[in-house]
Amino acid sequence: MATLLFEIGCEELPGGFCAWAERELGERWLRHLSGNARTLVGPRRIAFVVTDFDAESGGELKRGPAETVAFDDGQPTKAAEGFARSAGVGVDDLVRQDGYVWAQTSPPPLPDRLWSIAAGLGSGKTMWWMRTGHDERIRFARPIRWLCAKLDGETLDVGPQEIPSSGVTFGHRFTAGEVEIPEADAYEASLAAAGVVVDAQARHDLIVEGLDALGSWSDPAHVLDEVVYLVESPVVLEGRFDERFRRVPEPVLVTAMQSHQRYFPLPGNRFAFVANGGDPGVVRAGNELVLEGRLDDAAFTFDRDLAVGIDGLAARLGAITFFAGAGSFAEKAERLVRLAGRLGGGDASAEAARLAKADQASELVREFPELEGVIGAEYARLAGYPEAVCAAIEEQYLPDSATGPLPRTEAGKVLAAADRIDTLTVSFELGHKPTGSRDPYGLRRAAIGLCRLATEGGLRIERSLLPGEAEPYVEERFESLLDAPVEALRAAVRSPVADLGSVAALAVFLAGLDDAELEPAHTAYTRAQRIAGKAEPGAVDPGLLAEPAERELAEAVERAEARIASAVAERRFDDALAGTAALAPVVDRFFDDVLVMAEDRAVRANRLRLLLAVRDAIGMLGDLSQIPH
């Protein structure tokens, strides 16, 4: 058994690619190599070492012709010879089993197998940088500059001749040069001596250890995973910025540190960062200078915004387009104020709606778009607005996914719902309906957010607030959010319940009923619908009711209607179902005793209208015919 090393030496690879390649190697490529494989991935190298490697394995058992065809009187036929040749074995090596002949082929040459792994990793976002002799363009995330392959002490020549392949690798870019790898299993130690920690997990642990030593660090933007692949020689250092920057809102400080510089905020005016070598004093001073420059810039921008103030910013919204055809942000703000009122919001939500988009006019949001809302809230606080108003401004973009947190305040929920209703309404009016994968205005996310505000958030959102196609589009989103089959949702959507939350609650209720519970209402509903579904609706005329069974039904429907309506409105669906069930035997008797299709046209029309009333009374629980029964 041997140890195999293969290293693809690259110019600095993106962190995301490194993480992907590490997974891809493990899941897809190394499983086909016998032995124990370890991946060693960093910014300048994608490598793996396989111990207990069996260089002979990796061939396959090929099936050839049937034994009766391959051998004639114990002598190999032309067919057997041809098969043996194509499989690269001698005729004598053919094995007879299960009525066929078989050949155990040798694996392809090891260098070819290794290069095919390198080539296989060249997918996703790739570039080309050179041509091989066959005018082939090699693609990879960044240029491959060397290959290093060893089978124990033997150096393998891998890949096209234009890429140097040898037993040599390279250490830290600036403090070490070429590194000769004597044996495959000396790889990790040889590189360690040249200033490179090749194991990503080891780098991760070193970094975390260094951060822990500096105190309670944070990483809200999750930059650690990327930083692990940005360095080969991690050194965790601490820096400080001037106290005067602490007046800048904290989210701005954190974003400046994390999204631009990949720093880790520490309490107070301290931060941690990970260097890839250098003189710690020099590197620290340089990074402090850079961060202070960024903070100076942010503070400068912040001061300019403050000089205008949140009300001044709001006054500038008339000049900013919300999106083409949908007017300005000022017009959007006016619509939000009206919507907040219609959603039952109080003074705080109306005030928050007026100021919600003010930060779109701020310079700081132009710099840090991911902080929209957060910055507006900060400016509102500095202007002395009540906390309920500020919190609502801050929470207006929540939830931002199917699982993200909801606004915590009532005014925040109202504003969040108003914002989504407006975006959906405007987009649908302009014909921007999302199609398949194209959803440039984020309407799917807006609709899902609205559904969650109605269900988990408990906010009453009238269905009538969503005009035209917007309403069915939003309600369809419940399909992915509710634990209910789509038929139950389709039934509930067709009920006359007035608000989104009731649609969801009704769908869940219907989905939870077993056949026996649903049976009476379902049968009465579908019978009435089948016979009277196409009739002219109208009021039932009591004077035309002749038979006792139909008089009885008319009275029962009238009683049931009131009971079902109030029960449904209060989401007491059990009680509503009991009301419909009470109707069922009366409906049965009606069908037994009364001929709906009477000779007299007036009587017939009246009986059809009575059945429509039955259908509509039960139909307050939804279009039950949608549910298979």
Add this chain to the structure above:
Amino acid sequence: MPGTYQDTIAALQGYWADYGCVIMQPYHTELAAGTMNPATFLRSLGPRPWKTAYVEPVIRPLDGRYGENPYRFQHYFQYQVILKPAPADVLDLYFSSLAALGIDLERHDIRLVEDDWEQPTLGAWGLGWEVWCDGMEITQWTYFQQLGGLDLDLIPAEITYGLERLAMFIQGKRNAFELEWAPGITFGDVYRENERQWSIYNFEEAPVDVLGRRFAEHEQECRQLIERGLPLPAYDQVLKCSHLFNLLDARGALSVTERAAYIGRVRTLTRRVAQLYLESAAPAADEAA
């Protein structure tokens, strides 16, 4: 380390001239990036090798701050290097240029951080990095893959040094206006008033109607020049259109859809010019081969 801003530029000129680059001069019309200089954009097309280096003043009206913000300017300088095709040791060449500026590569933390480049108005993209020196971004690095919507025959490396950032790093300054340009003269002495007046022009005075009209005129002229088979003057018209678009944008005169429409118009012209340049340059390339 070389002291002044002009020392830094002179050191880069010397380094890349010694390597064998043609030292070009800045282009004669407004550009938003050294990439748009025909010495980069057009010469990167086609099969002919090309090495050049030059200072490019870049004009980005939207980035002006009236000379009040020491990090934002509507006019600043890039040092642009094109090596086509990129040699295998291109990164080492670049790092040596930093050493030539007096930067001790072992004492500093120099990093290449993924940065993919895309320029819709040029129909162009490439992959590369930001180069960080102790956290300061001092260079943009790109391997072009497509320009003017065309796949490239040879892959050039584009090295764009941000001269102010680099000089701030070298001089240990936090404020670009305090950079020493020449002994006793600062960057602010030379350019602060320029920033103030041009910011007023870009944001307040530039005549929107006239700009829109000029755009249409240059666009029309570009089409005529393409008809006449003159890609070089046609390309200047593209540059003028691009700058007028940037001015209109700074004036806040464009809605989102209008913006997209203008970008589309510039891109269409760029593609046609690039195509024509390649066709008309082909015989010369054959001679060279």
